[in-house]
Amino acid sequence: MSGHVPGILVILGWIVPIYFLAVNTIYAGLLFSASAEMWRHRQEVRGERLWRVLSSPVAPGISLLAPAFNEAATIITSVQAFLGLRYPNLEVVVVNDGSIDGTLDILVRSFDLQPIHTIYWKRLSTQPVRGLYRSRRYPSLIVVDKVNGGKADALNAGLNLASGELVCTVDADTLIEPDALQRMVRPFLSSDDILAVGGTIRVANGSVIDDGYLLNCRVPHRLLPGVQVVEYLRAFLFGRLGWNKLGGNLIISGAFGLFRRAAVIDTGGYSCDTVGEDMELVLRLRRHGYETGGPHRVDFIPDPVAWTEGPSTIRVLGRQRDRWHRGLADVLWRHRRLFLNPRYGAMGLIVYPYFLLGELVSPLAEGLGLAVIAASVLFGIGGWTYVLLFFLSAYGYGLILTTTTLVLEEVNYHRYEGALNRLWLVLWALTENLGYRQLTVFWRMRGLVGWLRRRGDWGTMDRRGLAISRGNDG
Amino acid sequence: MILEAGLLLSGIAVFALHGSWLWWYRHRTKEDLAAARQALTSSLQLSYVAPEILRLPAALSPRLATRLLTEIAQSLDGVGRRQLTLVARELGVIRNVQKKAESRFWWRRLEAARVLTLFAVDDAVMLRLLRDRHPLVRAQAAEWAANSPTLAVIEALLELLADAERVSRFTVQDTLVRMGRSAVEPLGAYIGSHEGPGVVAGLLVASGLGDARLLPAALARCRDAEPDVRAVAARVVGRLGGHDSAEALIGLLADPAPEVRSQAAAGLGRIGHWPAGPLLVPLLRDSHWIVRREAGMALRALGAPGILLLRRSLTDRDRFAADMARQVLDLPERYEQAMVI
Numbered sequence: 001m002s003g004h005v006p007g008i009l010v011i012l013g014w015i016v017p018i019y020f021l022a023v024n025t026i027y028a029g030l031l032f033s034a035s036a037e038m039w040r041h042r043q044e045v046r047g048e049r050l051w052r053v054l055s056s057p058v059a060p061g062i063s064l065l066a067p068a069f070n071e072a073a074t075i076i077t078s079v080q081a082f083l084g085l086r087y088p089n090l091e092v093v094v095v096n097d098g099s100i101d102g103t104l105d106i107l108v109r110s111f112d113l114q115p116i117h118t119i120y121w122k123r124l125s126t127q128p129v130r131g132l133y134r135s136r137r138y139p140s141l142i143v144v145d146k147v148n149g150g151k152a153d154a155l156n157a158g159l160n161l162a163s164g165e166l167v168c169t170v171d172a173d174t175l176i177e178p179d180a181l182q183r184m185v186r187p188f189l190s191s192d193d194i195l196a197v198g199g200t201i202r203v204a205n206g207s208v209i210d211d212g213y214l215l216n217c218r219v220p221h222r223l224l225p226g227v228q229v230v231e232y233l234r235a236f237l238f239g240r241l242g243w244n245k246l247g248g249n250l251i252i253s254g255a256f257g258l259f260r261r262a263a264v265i266d267t268g269g270y271s272c273d274t275v276g277e278d279m280e281l282v283l284r285l286r287r288h289g290y291e292t293g294g295p296h297r298v299d300f301i302p303d304p305v306a307w308t309e310g311p312s313t314i315r316v317l318g319r320q321r322d323r324w325h326r327g328l329a330d331v332l333w334r335h336r337r338l339f340l341n342p343r344y345g346a347m348g349l350i351v352y353p354y355f356l357l358g359e360l361v362s363p364l365a366e367g368l369g370l371a372v373i374a375a376s377v378l379f380g381i382g383g384w385t386y387v388l389l390f391f392l393s394a395y396g397y398g399l400i401l402t403t404t405t406l407v408l409e410e411v412n413y414h415r416y417e418g419a420l421n422r423l424w425l426v427l428w429a430l431t432e433n434l435g436y437r438q439l440t441v442f443w444r445m446r447g448l449v450g451w452l453r454r455r456g457d458w459g460t461m462d463r464r465g466l467a468i469s470r471g472n473d474g
Numbered sequence: 475m476i477l478e479a480g481l482l483l484s485g486i487a488v489f490a491l492h493g494s495w496l497w498w499y500r501h502r503t504k505e506d507l508a509a510a511r512q513a514l515t516s517s518l519q520l521s522y523v524a525p526e527i528l529r530l531p532a533a534l535s536p537r538l539a540t541r542l543l544t545e546i547a548q549s550l551d552g553v554g555r556r557q558l559t560l561v562a563r564e565l566g567v568i569r570n571v572q573k574k575a576e577s578r579f580w581w582r583r584l585e586a587a588r589v590l591t592l593f594a595v596d597d598a599v600m601l602r603l604l605r606d607r608h609p610l611v612r613a614q615a616a617e618w619a620a621n622s623p624t625l626a627v628i629e630a631l632l633e634l635l636a637d638a639e640r641v642s643r644f645t646v647q648d649t650l651v652r653m654g655r656s657a658v659e660p661l662g663a664y665i666g667s668h669e670g671p672g673v674v675a676g677l678l679v680a681s682g683l684g685d686a687r688l689l690p691a692a693l694a695r696c697r698d699a700e701p702d703v704r705a706v707a708a709r710v711v712g713r714l715g716g717h718d719s720a721e722a723l724i725g726l727l728a729d730p731a732p733e734v735r736s737q738a739a740a741g742l743g744r745i746g747h748w749p750a751g752p753l754l755v756p757l758l759r760d761s762h763w764i765v766r767r768e769a770g771m772a773l774r775a776l777g778a779p780g781i782l783l784l785r786r787s788l789t790d791r792d793r794f795a796a797d798m799a800r801q802v803l804d805l806p807e808r809y810e811q812a813m814v815i
Binding site for chain 2 (some may be wrong): 403
C-alpha cells in the first residue's frame with residue numbers, strides 16, 4: 001500500500017491544479033463577459049435621465065417586501081429608508097414574522113399604524129396572519145403581523161398581500177440606495193422576457209452611515225469585513241454580471257432582488273423547507289419559463305446598489321458560509337434534472353454544470369489540494385513543484401482575477417475614493433489567500449457534510465445594525 | 475509564474491494609479507469648469523451670446539463643454555433653456571452632436587439623441603432617429619417627441635406602439651400620455667383602424683389620457699377577437715364611459731376570458747350602473763377569484779341596491795360566493811380604512 005501512495009499523490013498533484021486551471025479559466029471567461037456587459041451597460045445609462053420612470057403613469061408598480069424577525073434595534077431606520085426610496089408607485093410591505101422583541105409595537109407607535117380589513121387572495125399558504133396594518137402617516141406602508149414561519153414563509157405572506165406588478169425582496173437591515181429601484185426596473189422596461197433582476201450588494205462595514213443612508217464609502221480596516229468587501233465585489237461585479245450573456249444567473253440574493261410577482265406566485269412562491277430559498281426560487285422560475293415557453297431570463301445589473309453588514313466574527317461568518325453551501329447543495333440536488341439537459345438551454349448545459357462542478361465541488365478540490373501538499377511534504381515527493389503548481393493555479397490565477405475586478409470597480413464606479421481606501425483593498429485582496437480562503441474551504445466543506453446529514457437550520461446571525469456607523473468601527 | 479506576477483502587478487498598478495489620475499484630472503479642470511459654469515449661468519440672463527462665452531472652447535475640451543452644457547440644461551426650462559441652446563450652437567456643440575447622430579455605432583447615436591433631446595432641437599434628425607434600428611435610440615427619440623407634438627411626430631409615435639422592443643413601446647406610451655389632448659384624435663383613429671399588439675398599447679395610453687373622445691374607439695374594441703384587447707377596452711370604457719356605455723360592459727360579463735369579465739364588472743361598479751346589480755351576482759360564483767372580487771366590489775360601489783344583493787348572497791349555496799359577499803360587507807364604510815389588493 002505504501003508503495004502506491006507516491007503514485008496516488010503524483011496523480012492528485014496534477015488533477016487538482018488542472019481542476020483549478022479549468023475553473024479559473026471559466027472565471028476568466030466570466031470576467032471578459034462581465035467587462036463587455038459593464039461597458040455596454042455604461043453606454044446605455046450614460047446621460048440617461050431617470051425622471052421619466054419617476055413620473056410615468058405606465059411605469060410598473062413595485063411592492064417592496066421586507067421580512068422582519070426581532071429587528072427592534074434597526075426597524076425604524078430601515079423602514080424610513082425604504083419609504084425614502086425614489087420610485088413613484090412604491091408599496092412597502094413589512095412582514096413581522098412573529099418577533100418577540102417588540103418589533104411590532106415599535107412599528108405601530110413610530111408609523112401610526114392602524115388595523116385594516118382587506119380582501120386579498122391567499123394563493124400561497126403561510127402561517128396564520130394575525131393582523132394587517134396600514135400607516136396613517138405613510139399610506140404606502142403596510143405591515144403584516146403573522147405567526148413565525150421563517151423568512152420564506154414571511155415573504156410568501158407578503159406576496160399574497162402585495163399589489164405591485166413587481167416585487168422587490170430585501171432583508172430588513174439592507175440599505176438600498178435611493179435611486180436603486182429606478183435602475184433595477186430598467187430591464188423590465190426593456191424586455192418582456194425578464195423574470196427577475198438582481199443588483200449589486202456591497203459590504204457596508206467601515207463606511208459612514210447616518211440615519212439609514214450611506215454617506216461615505218470606506219474599506220474596513222479589519223481583516224474579516226475587509227476581505228468580504230473584496231469577495232462581494234468579485235462575486236457581483238464579475239461572478240453575476242458575467243453570466244448575463246452566458247446563460248443567465250441562477251442566484252439573486254434574497255437581500256436585494258426584483259421579481260415579477262405573478263411569475264413567483266404561479267410557481268408556488270418561496271420554498272420553506274430549504275435554507276437556499278432565494279436560489280431555489282430563481283431556479284424554479286427559470287425552469288418554469290423553459291418548460292412553458294414563457295419568460296426565463298434572469299439578469300443582473302451592476303449599478304443599483306444595496307449595502308449589507310458582513311459578519312465581523314469568525315463564528316458568525318462560519319455559520320453564514322456553512323449555510324450558503326448547504327443551501328447550494330440542497331438546491332442543486334432538488335433541480336438535478338437540469339444537469340446537461342438541452343431542454344433548459346444554456347442553463348442546463350453550461351450554468352448548472354458550472355455551479356455543480358465549479359462551485360459546489362471546489363472546496364473539496366481545494367481541501368484535497370492542501371492535503372496533497374501536506375502529504376507530499378510528509379512523503380518527500382515532488383518537492384516544491386506541487387506546491388508551486390497548486391498555488392499558481394488555485395491562488396495566483398485567482399488573485400489576478402480579483403485584481404482585475406478591483407480595476408473594473410475603480411474604472412467604472414470609483415466608489416472607494418482616496419489612496420488609503422485603494423491601499424486597503426489591495427491589501428485585503430492579497431491577504432485573502434493567506435488563511436481566510438482556507439477557512440472558507442473548511443466552512444463550505446462543513447456545510448456540504450451538514451447537507452449530507454440533513455441539517456436544515458439557519459444558525460444565529462448576530463448583527464449590530466447599520467443605523468449609524470461612523471466608519472471603521474468594525 | 476513571471477507572467478502571473480507581471481499581470482498581478484499591472485492590475486494593482488492600474489487600480490492604484492487610476493484613482494490618482496482621476497483626482498489629478500478633476501483638480502486640473504476644476505477651476506476651468508467653475509469659471510465656465512459661472513460665465514454660462516450669467517449669460518442666461520442675456521438675449522445674446524456674450525463674447526466671453528465664445529472663448530470657452532479654448533479652456534474646455536469639446537467633451538467637457540458638452541458635459542457642462544448638458545448638466546446645466548437639465549436644470550433649465552423655457553427661456554433659460556432656449557438661451558443655453560443658443561450658446562450650444564455658437565460653441566459648435568450642436569453641430570458635433572448632429573454628426574454623432576449619423577454614426578454607425580449605436581452608443582454614439584444614443585448619446586446624440588440624449589443631448590439633442592435636452593436642447594430640443596433638430597426635428598428632422600430626431601424624426602429619423604424615431605426609426606433607428608436600435609431600440610434605445612428609438613426610445614430616446616420618443617422621449618424628445620413629448621416636446622414636439624406635431625402630427626408627423628404623433629403618427630411616427632403611433633407606429634411605434636407595435637414596436638417589438640418593450641423599452642421603445644414604454645417610452646412611446648409615456649410620451650403620448652404626456653402629450654395629452656394633441657394625441658387624442660390620432661390615437662382614437664389608430665385604435666379604430668389598426669390590429670395587433672399596438673392596439674393594446676394604444677388602449678393603455680387611452681386609459682392614461684382619460685379623454686372621453688376615445689370612448690367610441692374603446693367601445694368598438696369591446697368586440698375584438700383578442701381577449702387582451704377586450705380586457706383593456708373594458709377598462710377604458712369603465713373609466714371614460716357613463717350609463718350609456720353600460721350595455722357594452724354588460725355584454726362582456728359572460729366573456730370566456732376571466733380578465734375581461736373582471737374588468738367589465740369593475741367598470742360597471744365605477745360607472746355606478748345599479749340596474750346591472752342582478753347581473754353581477756352570478757359572478758360571485760365565478761371560478762376565478764379576481765372575477766368574484768371585482769363583482770363583489772362593484773356591487774358595493776352600487777350603493778344600497780348592491781349592498782342588498784350582497785346580503786342576499788350571504789346565504790348563497792356556493793360557499794365561495796357567500797364568502798366573497800361576507801368579505802365585501804365586512805369592509806369598513808370609510809373606504810380609506812379598507813385596502814383592496
